[in-house]
Structure formats: structure tokens, C-alpha cells
Amino acid sequence: MTYVVKPKFHHPDLPKNALGYTHRDYEGKVSTLCAGCGHDSITASIIEACFELSIEPHRVAKISGIGCSSKTPDYFLGNSHGFNSVHGRMPSVLTGANLANRDLIYLGVSGDGDSASIGLGQFAHCMRRGVNMVYIVENNGVYGLTKGQFSATADRGSKSKRGITNTDSAIDMVGLALQLGASFVARSFSGDKKQLVPIVKAAIEHQGAAFIDVISPCVAFNNHAGSTKSFDYVREHNEAVNFLDVMTGRAPIHVDYAPGTVELVEQHDGTTLALRKLDAEYDVHDRLAAMNFIQHHAAKGQIVTGLLYVEEESADLHGHLNTVEAPLNALGEKELCPGSAALDKINASLR
């Protein structure tokens, strides 16, 4: 935990993006998490992704639940509105916020306790509805803020720091997201920024419910031998199926990879994902095959990472509800209030 005030000055030659912002413009307050926490790496990846996409920070709404992971929105995008809501209820708050203004980018940050235990229901239902959002679970298999209890994503047989063996089956949030209809599903590792940054970028560009499960070791309570969410364990068992490059805008696409190893995926908003395949057989458009593949590897103790599923023709909740293009929060009396003449007619029909 750091107490220093973050200095505002920076090197004059820091790279700038299309908006003229440096990555410093995407930072937030100094993290109060433990030194070496995986969550801080995810924060850095989010900052990098937003910087590279040249997103206007104030057009992002950051919403979280309660827990270590849910504190992180304070540590990135300091010029965005943030909402640290109620334990396990980020999805509903974000859904409401999204309904109010469809023009902002919604970043939902949650943890495994927040999303797989107390908030499992809300996680499930916001995936089902196809809320246009990025849903990041910073998954460390443990309750950090309350000092090391198992969470629902802890693998059966894994050991806690105090030496207790977990006897409950683990909830696989990626498997759930796939089953529940998320139109973008990925898994990554906080320690692999090269893989994670493009995934976050692609998820932001995705129109629909984008879910990213990021294994993020807890250095204080879940980084010991016997844990299946430690840095060492995840590195040893990481089975990456692909790496991404995200290309936005109308710029011509240059692909200089060996033939047959790259697949170009067009997203709804015009971005193109260049998918460098590590596993030639893996098809990111096949939901059922993805579910099989992940389960199959999980049984062998392997953690499948990469972009696992993406729906090309994705839809979102606003589409389902057929709402007007203008943000609902921008409508006034003229658009919303039917007035006295309509009321007179209603009165007449009630006699």
C-alpha cells in the first residue's frame, strides 16, 4: 500500500495517441492494493487499451461491486465517472446506467467473490440480456479483503494459505458466460499484458456482452504452493489458443504473419481482429466447440486462454428493446410528456 501522492509531471516525449493524450491521461489514483497484486497489472492493461484506442476517458463509465478488484476503477481513468456499488450487484447497476445512456462505454469490473458467489445471479442475467459492456472478472480464487477465504472459483483440491483443502467444485465463469449467451468471451492472465491488452481492446469495441475472465494471482493470500491461481501455477498450465491484434478505423490492414496462422475477424463496429492462432483447430465462432475444448482442457488441469468465442452478428439490450438512438437521459418534456390533450382523451376513455 502506497501513501504517496501521484506526481503529475511526465516526460515531454511520452507517446501521444490520436487525441493527443499520453497514457498518463488514462491513469487514476495511486493503487491501495498490495505490492505485486495481479489486479494492478490488469489496471495497467486497461489504461494501455484505452490509450491505444484513443478513447475519450470521460466517455467511459466504470462500475464495480465490492472487493479488492472492485476498488480498481479508482486507479484508472481518473476523468471518468466511477461507481463502486454493492457487493455482487455491479451488473444491475451497469445495466441501468447503460439503459440511461447508450452512448457511453461501460466497463464493469468485478472479482470472483463478487461475480461467482454473491453476484452469480446478476452475472448470469446480464449476460443473458446482452448488455453492451465489458465485464472483467479479476479472478484470484480467494477473498482478499477479508483475508483469504476460498471463493467459488477456487479449484477443488487446491490448498488455502492456511493449508485447508477446498472440497467444493469450482465455478468456471467462462463456461457459464458461453452457456448464457455472451457474444464475446475471453480468458487471460494478469501477468500476460501482451495477450490481455488486445483482448480488452477487442472487448471494448465489441457491441454486446463481452466477458473477460482474467486470472489474477493474489500475492497476499493465494500465491503459494498448492494454489491453482498462483503465478507459477498459471504460467505452467496456461494453454493459450491465440493472440490478438486489434485494428480500428478504416486503415488498410497489413498482415505479415505466416499464411494459415492468422484469421481476420470483422466486428460489428468496423474493427478488425487479427487472430494469431496457436492452436490451428480452434474455431472462435463455434460456441459449442469452445465449451467442449475448455472443459476438456480443464479436466487435464490446463487453463485455456485467449479469445475463446466471438459472435460476428452480435446484438445488445438496446436492440432488443428497440430504444431510440438518443440517450434516454437526454430526453426532455417535449419527447417524454404526452401533455394535457392526451390526458383528456385518457379521461374520456375512463368514464
Next chain:
Amino acid sequence: MPIQSVNDFVVRFANVNGSGSASANEMFARAVLRMGVPVAPRNIFPSNIQGLPTWYEVRICDAGHLGARGGTDLMVAMNPQTWDKDVAGIEPGGYLLYDSTKPMPKSKFRDDITVIGVPLTAICNREYTDPRQRQLFKNIIYLGALSALLEMDVGEIEKLIGEQYKGKEKLFDANKHALHLGRDWVMMNVQHPIGLRLRRANAVGDRIFLEGNSAAALGAVYGGATVCAWYPITPSSSLAEAFTRHCNRLRVDNDSKKAKFAIVQAEDELASIGMVIGAGWNGARAFTATSGPGISLMQEFLGLAYFAEIPAVIFDVQRAGPSTGMPTRTQQTDIISCAYASHGDTKHVLLFPENPTETFEFGATAFDLADRLQTPVFVMIDLDIGMNHHLCRPLTWDDSRKFDRGKVMTAAALDAGKDFGRYLDVDGDGVPYRTYPGTHPNKGSFFTRGTSRDRYARYTEEGPAYADNMQRLLRKFETAKDLVPRPLQANAGKPTKYGVIYFGSTTPAMDEATGMLEANGQYLDRLRVRAFPFHSSVTSFIAEHDFVFVVEQNRDSQLRSLVVNECGIDPVRLVPILHYDGTPITARFIARAIGEHLDALKVTPLRKVVS
């Protein structure tokens, strides 16, 4: 002696749930209205779709009393399951209309009532072969029988059938035929009219006939609500469904055919209120509709909304609790759980409309109050107001009225250098400014949290900063006292030491009870409370009287507790008058309960006993 009465009696229909009786019974009530005679119908129904008993009570009263009266003058007994109780419930000298197809032993009747048997099943079986037709037309046939017995204008019923089956000629003819089957049979076989009669009057005026849930939903439409998140629960489901219906008619953009509203049926009440809070945080007007169990589930979120100061509107259609209680019966039983909803020190704004018209008005106003005060606002109705049709003033709207969006700081104001502190009390009214997300590239953003923070929304666990914020929230609550609808006072014809406080759906019964008490020489000054926090006039009203009765529909005198607690009143001076069996409170009950107290006070002044 058979009861003789014109335009002043109670008809009660005893039916089996799911038999299609509801629409026929409602048609009866509407036909009376069309004759210019006020009616107050009440549906007493089970938590069931088919098979259990259901009653529909129609109070006809040309004096205009719209509360439940109690007692039955004419029982239309169509349910063998409840026969004994139904027959026993008839007032001495009253009337019983029943299906005489199957002979009944004499012991099943009473000597002091007039029994009218109409062979409804026999008529149906003769006329129809389809079982569903036999069931549905039986209801129309008894309506026809009633029209002859009560000397109704049958033309009004025919007109209503015409409106219901507009464009469906065949159905219209079939229903009209059934109506006359019943009417003609009575004309030929039974002495008619009976002692209860309907005569055309002119006592309805321009009033409308409306359910509170529908009125609340209209209030939300007029109040500018764009986001509705809800979870089905009796008796509030029809509110969200009415909002959907009204929006589909009034809120679809003419050109694009797109919706200027978003309605989500959530997975539970936690998600409903979460969505409402998310939308409110993001600058849309949002509401949920629920009942007591839903309020219980929303508690944690309500504390967050109070502390993080997020506008939200909650329509609470109260029912009898605790737990599932009596889900289809009425009570005013969530007063405390809403007023102090959540953990920690919380207080919320409650509005208490008296009927559907006021529910519409308060419903629209709730959105202004929520934005102005940046806090949850509860519109407290109940099953009686919400799910029954009430005869009430027409709805009105002032076209020059603007939504009060409260203190929202704009990008221009931020650019002009205005000091923005999310929790900074700049005007001394306890209400800070807020910004909507996405307002300005580098000014005015803040981090919303349920955790303690300073005036500039920076996280802090410093005691003084926390206490400072909690004090400001109290100042804001003080501000609310003058913004919410004021209590309405009506003084007795003669000076009196006694007063009565009441609210919500108790109003029509209280109005009627006042007349009954005055006829007995017992005078009361009356104060109808319309909102919490209480306006200062509540305290002064109590101060001006020796004893004040507090009439409410719950066991624990919840409003009285709130008055004692918030106004610092000696509880001895507030006499609870409580009705909580799930039926709507009646004037007879109030007049008797208050009358007995007043008599007792006369015999032994309490002050002497105490001293």
C-alpha cells in the same frame, strides 16, 4: 322487513376464481356508474388462478361515500364452497340471488332474508352445449337477472357490451341474448323489482373510473420516467404492465417507431432496484414497482442510494405481511420498513396518495422530488388503491410544467470555473450538485461509493468528514419537509379537543366516519398526512389537541411510531385506531372504534386517572 333502498346498498358477488365472472361483475359496476350513481367496487381475490373463492363487492352510494361499507344487502351467491358464510353475511332484511337449478334444503337458507332463485344452470344448459360458453354466459345471465331485480337501465348494459365487443358483431349479439335470457326469466317468474333499486341520478359528474396501479404508471409516463425495472409480485405487477401499455401508446417515436423508454423485467428485486439506481446515477428518470417482500430485498441498495445520493422512485403497492402474509389482501404495512429502509442511519421520503388521481399526481411529482433531493422517493399505495377501480377526479396536467431535474452541473458551468464538490453544500439546503457521467473531458468526474468520503467525493475514513456528511443529509431531509405535499387539515363544525390523523386509502372511510361521528355529537379535527418527512403542521396539529387518533391499516401503528419518533410526541397523546385483517378499513369500523374511545374519555378523563 326487507330492506328498502334506492341508490344506496351493497351488492356482493361470490364466485369461483377463473370462471370469467370478473368482467361481468365489472360491467355491473360500470352500468351503475353510467346511470349517474357513484359506485365503489372492490375485488377480494385469492392467490390463485383457478378454483378458489373470489368476491366482488359493489358499494352503490348516491351520497358519494367510496370507502368499503361492510355488510351485504344483496348477495349473488355463485360459489357452493362459500355458500354458508355468504348467506350468513347478508344483512337482516337483505336479499339472496342464487342458482336454483339444484334444489337446496331449507336449512341452507335464512328466514330473515328474501331469497330469489333463478335456474341459471338450467337456462344455460338449455341454451348452450359448449361447456366454456355455459360457464361464461351464466355470468351475463345473472347480470340480466339483476337488471330486472334492481330496475336497472338495461340499455346501459347493452351499450357497455357494445363497447366491449366493438367490431365483433357475433359476440355482441350472443352476450346481449344471454343478458335478456336472465332478464326475461326474472320478468316472467319473479316479483320485481325488489326493495333495492337503482334510479338514474346525476351524482357522478366528470369523474373517472380508474385503478391506482394504472394511474401510478401514467404518473410515471407524465413525470418523464424512461427506465422501469421490476420483478413480478402481487399486487404491484399490474403497475409495471400498465406502464408498458401506456408507453406503447404514448411513448413510441412517431417517425422511427422506436421506444422512448426501456422496461426490463429483472431477475429479482435486488436487480430491479440496482438498475433503477444505475439509471438514476446516469441521469435518467427511473422507477420500480414492488410490494413489501420486494422492499425487504432492496434494503442494502436503498442505503447505498441514500448515502450516495442517487434519485430513484419506488412504487410500493402494500399488501398484508410479514413474509408472504396475505399477498392478495390490503394493508398499510410497510411504513416503517420504507421510512427507515436499510442499515445504518437512513431516512427516506414517502408519499401517501389517497386515491388513483392523487397517485397519478404524486407519481409524477415523485420524479421531481427524487431529482431535486437526489434520494429515493417512495410512493406508498396499497392493494386497495392499486388494484381496485376508484371513482375519482379526472387527471389534469399543466402543459407549462417542466421537469425539475434538480441541481445538475453542466459542462458550461464547469468551464466557467464553478467549484464542483459532489457532496459540497453550496446553498445551505443540504443538497449538493451532481454531474452526469460523460459531461466534461477533464472536469466534474467523481467516484461514487457507499463508503465514506469528503465533500469532494474523495475516499476518507476520517470521523469528522463522515459526521459532516451525515449532518448534511439531515439538513437535506429538513429541506424535504417543505418540498413534499403538505398535510391537509379539515376542522370540525364545532371546536373540539380531539383530532384524527390518517392517510392513504383510509381517506374515503375516514370522510364517511366523520359524518357518522358528528351525527352522534362527536367532533374531530382532521389531518390527512400526505408525506414523510412530516411538515411542521403535523406537530402543531397534535399540540392543538388533547388527544389525536391515528387511524391506520396495520397492527403496529407504524405511522404513529413515526410521528412519535420524528416529532418528539408523548405517545400517550396519540391513540391508535388499527385495522389489519386484510380487508379495506370501513367507516363503520372507524366510527365505532373512535366513538368508543370518546365515550370512555367522557366518563373518566384520562388526565385524572393519570394524576
